Amino acid sequence: MTHPAAGSLDDPTTSPFDVARAAAAQIAEATGVDRHDVALTLGSGWGKAADRLGQTVAEVPAAEIDGFSASGVPGHSGTLRSILLPNGGHALVIGARTHFYEDKGVRRVVHSVRTAAATGAKVMVLTNGAGGIRRHWTPGTPALITDHINLTAASPLEGATFVDLTDLYSSRLRAVAREVSPELEEGVYVQFRGPHYETPAEVRFAETIGGHIVGMSTALEAIAAREAGMEVLGLSLITNLAAGISDEPLSHAEVIAAGKAAEEPLAALLSSIVGRL
Numbered sequence: 001m002t003h004p005a006a007g008s009l010d011d012p013t014t015s016p017f018d019v020a021r022a023a024a025a026q027i028a029e030a031t032g033v034d035r036h037d038v039a040l041t042l043g044s045g046w047g048k049a050a051d052r053l054g055q056t057v058a059e060v061p062a063a064e065i066d067g068f069s070a071s072g073v074p075g076h077s078g079t080l081r082s083i084l085l086p087n088g089g090h091a092l093v094i095g096a097r098t099h100f101y102e103d104k105g106v107r108r109v110v111h112s113v114r115t116a117a118a119t120g121a122k123v124m125v126l127t128n129g130a131g132g133i134r135r136h137w138t139p140g141t142p143a144l145i146t147d148h149i150n151l152t153a154a155s156p157l158e159g160a161t162f163v164d165l166t167d168l169y170s171s172r173l174r175a176v177a178r179e180v181s182p183e184l185e186e187g188v189y190v191q192f193r194g195p196h197y198e199t200p201a202e203v204r205f206a207e208t209i210g211g212h213i214v215g216m217s218t219a220l221e222a223i224a225a226r227e228a229g230m231e232v233l234g235l236s237l238i239t240n241l242a243a244g245i246s247d248e249p250l251s252h253a254e255v256i257a258a259g260k261a262a263e264e265p266l267a268a269l270l271s272s273i274v275g276r277l
C-alpha cells in the first residue's frame, strides 16, 4: 500500500497534522503494528531503556518517514522502534529528536509527538538529559518533571489555539513513577533555546523564577502532546550541574559520559514505569 504525500512541514498551507497522519500510516506499514499505545522519546542517557521495555518488533530509520530528519546530535539513534510490551501493549520508541536550536522550525520539533499521537498513543513519555540547579543533584540523578517554564518564546500551536497546560505533566503518571521509585527527585523544567549552555547569571535567573532543571527540548514537545490529547510523563537525567552551580565548566563530553554511566539504572526505572502505565 502506498500513501499520498501529505506535503511538506515547511509549507505553511500544509497541515502538520496531515503530515503526522501520513507518517503514522508509514510507521504502521513499516512495523506491521497498526496502533501504538504509548510513545517514548529517549534523550541523552535514556537510549538503553528501549532494550528493556520488551521485544523489538521493528526498527525504522526515522529519515524514511515523512517529516523526520536525520538526528543532528551525537548520542541520538535516529530510529523509530516498535516494541511489544510484556502487558501486550505496543510502545513506539522515538530515538530521533529535532531540537528547537536546529532552526528547522517548531513544526519539525514536535512532529514526532504529533506522529506518536496519530499512531494512537495516549501516553507520551518525554525524557532528556539536562542540567540540574539543586545542589545535591550529582550527575546521573534522574528527576521527574513536575511543570515547565518555556523560555524559547516559541509555541508549537498555530493560530488562536488556546490550550490549557494545567497538570501538563500528569499527576496520575507522576504518582506511578513515584510508586516505582519513591525517592525519585523532581523539579520544574526550564527550556532555553540553546545550543549554548546557560551563563551562571541565567541559571540564577532560572532558579529565581522557580526552575530546578535546565534543558533544550521538552517543554515544546509537552505542549504539542497536550494539544494532541495525550497524557505526558517527563523525566530528566541530570547529566551536569547547571552553569555556576558548581565550579566545573560544562562539556558535551561530560554530558555523554554521565549519560552512559546512568544507562542501566535509567533503563530499569523506565521499564518499571512503563510496565505500570
Ligand code: 8IG
Residues within 6 Å of the ligand: 044, 129, 130, 131, 132, 192, 194, 196, 197, 198, 214, 215, 216, 239, 240, 241, 242, 243, 250, 255
Ligand atoms: I545534557 O546545563 C544538558 N542539556 N539548557 N543546560 C541546558 N541544557 C542542557 C544542559 C544544561 N545539560
